[in-house]
Amino acid sequence: MGGNREIDRHSVREQVRTILHAQIQTGELAAGSIYSAVALAEALGVSATPVREALMDLANAGLVEAIRNRGYRVRTISASELDEIVAIRTWLEVPAMDLIVEHATDREIEALRPLAERICEEARRRDATGFLMADGAFHAAMLELARNPRLVKIVGELRGQTHLIGLQRLGAAGDLEASGAEHLEIVDAIAARNVSLARSLMRRHLSHARGIWAGVKEEA
Numbered sequence: 001m002g003g004n005r006e007i008d009r010h011s012v013r014e015q016v017r018t019i020l021h022a023q024i025q026t027g028e029l030a031a032g033s034i035y036s037a038v039a040l041a042e043a044l045g046v047s048a049t050p051v052r053e054a055l056m057d058l059a060n061a062g063l064v065e066a067i068r069n070r071g072y073r074v075r076t077i078s079a080s081e082l083d084e085i086v087a088i089r090t091w092l093e094v095p096a097m098d099l100i101v102e103h104a105t106d107r108e109i110e111a112l113r114p115l116a117e118r119i120c121e122e123a124r125r126r127d128a129t130g131f132l133m134a135d136g137a138f139h140a141a142m143l144e145l146a147r148n149p150r151l152v153k154i155v156g157e158l159r160g161q162t163h164l165i166g167l168q169r170l171g172a173a174g175d176l177e178a179s180g181a182e183h184l185e186i187v188d189a190i191a192a193r194n195v196s197l198a199r200s201l202m203r204r205h206l207s208h209a210r211g212i213w214a215g216v217k218e219e220a
Contacts, residue, residue: 012046017054018133019044024063025162026128029074036071061160077161085158090206092155093139097198099146100190108145112187115141120180131176138183142190179208 020040023029037055041048055072058064064072115138122130136159143152182205189198 013050013053013057016044016046016050017057019129020051020054021058021063021160022129022132022136024058024074026132028129031074031076034067034071034073039071063160082162085162086206086209089155089158089209090203092151093143093206094199094203096143096146096148096151097190097202098195099148100142101193101195101198103147104145104190106191109187109191112138112142112145112190113184116180116183116187119183120177123176123180126176128176131180135179135183142186179205182208 020029024031029035037048037052040055041051044051055064055066059066059072062075064074067073115134118134119131119138122134136156139159140152140156143155146152182201186198186201186205189201
């Protein structure tokens with residue numbers, strides 16, 4: 001359960017919450033299973049207190065539920081709920097390409113490139129949790145260029161509700177490279193100020209996301 005993942009002692013609670021959240025989304029912490037704060041703390045190499053605090057945050061977000069005297073159960077999300085999430089993200093993130101191309105400076109756009117490259121690196125390392133965390137950082141940074149904080153918040157919340165149940169299997173098989181490459185293509189389109197291409201690539205990328213959730217390998 002990511003026991004060898006290093007955690008910055010600064011803001012341990014936030015670091016733990018981020019890692020546990022990613023592990024829930026990738027299926028490393030399985031839906032329907034119950035985990036104790038003590039066991040998770042041992043796996044992460046931290047004390048139980050920040051883990052309990054992080055689990056309470058995740059419970060408030062609806063990702064886990066407290067089971068008295070046993071720990072926390074990871075909630076199950078239905079296929080229809082996942083379909084709803086990808087539909088809403090498409091409605092929001094595809095039109096956002098117009099605003100990003102209009103408002104972002106060349107320097108801001110180029111700052112997205114190392115974030116996209118990090119996704120590719122995590123895919124090559126077959127680290128599903130690292131891939132997801134890098135992917136989240138990229139999408140948040142990209143949407144910030146639309147100059148609409150509420151958009152960033154809403155998409156972040158939608159991502160947070162998602163269980164990418166097939167991601168762990170695809171990561172282990174080395175099948176996430178195509179998704180990583182898509183991020184670089186999107187950066188290139190934005191840098192070229194090609195709105196129609198950026199929109200098309202973002203729509204394709206989000207449609208592929210549903211396949212990833214189901215554990216379906218993407219075609220290049």
